[in-house]
Amino acid sequence: DxxxxxxxxxxxxxxxxxVTFRCDPISEHNRLYWYRQTLGQGPEFLTYFQNEAQLEKxxxxxxxxxxxxxKGSFSTLEIQRTEQGDSAMYLCATGVNEKLFFGSxxxxxxx
Amino acid sequence: AQRVTQxxxxxxxxxxxxxxxxxxxSYSGSPELFWYVQYSRQRLQLLLRHxxxxxxxxxxxxxxxxxxxxxxxxxxxxxxxxxMYYCALSGMDSSYKLIFGSGTRLLVRP
Numbered sequence: 001d002x003x004x005x006x007x008x009x010x011x012x013x014x015x016x017x018x019v020t021f022r023c024d025p026i027s028e029h030n031r032l033y034w035y036r037q038t039l040g041q042g043p044e045f046l047t048y049f050q051n052e053a054q055l056e057k058x059x060x061x062x063x064x065x066x067x068x069x070x071k072g073s074f075s076t077l078e079i080q081r082t083e084q085g086d087s088a089m090y091l092c093a094t095g096v097n098e099k100l101f102f103g104s105x106x107x108x109x110x111x
Numbered sequence: 112a113q114r115v116t117q118x119x120x121x122x123x124x125x126x127x128x129x130x131x132x133x134x135x136x137s138y139s140g141s142p143e144l145f146w147y148v149q150y151s152r153q154r155l156q157l158l159l160r161h162x163x164x165x166x167x168x169x170x171x172x173x174x175x176x177x178x179x180x181x182x183x184x185x186x187x188x189x190x191x192x193x194x195m196y197y198c199a200l201s202g203m204d205s206s207y208k209l210i211f212g213s214g215t216r217l218l219v220r221p
Contacts, residue, residue, distance in 0.1 A: 004154075
């Protein structure tokens, strides 16, 4: 599969634990996005990187969330002190021009 | 405020019937509009965008700036069209980030 890759596919954690997700983009795409999707809703924008620079963060992204993209390649999204409300599908997408390519997502369940 | 509204959560039609998935948007400027589709057990993927004025898998969508709408249409639905459809807009800035509607599930029955 030469598309956007996300790991893990599923993550179950207890409230208060920290979790980290990884996204490996399509190699020539310099823009990378993180979205969150809850049941019955469309994806909601969280943050955006141009190469290694994080250029925009949504107000949805609380202080417990941090994203990095060292060297402008793969990206990680960390959630500290998880809450039940963090349960969602976390999607990564990379882009060339106006077209975005999405990964399969990481489904997070916080018990 | 930037917003995309898809009023129907579920649209059920019989095979061969026409389909129209509604999308309205709110944006202070000239956005670019998209339709993304997610088939069962597959990832979200681009179906079409207004700027290219193309027909993909028999689907078309026309941007109506007066009504701020971008409805998706197909004259004859097929069972393989069953999927989740998301309308999205992108502002004309360098981020190209997408704002999505809540989606409409299209169910095409035999």
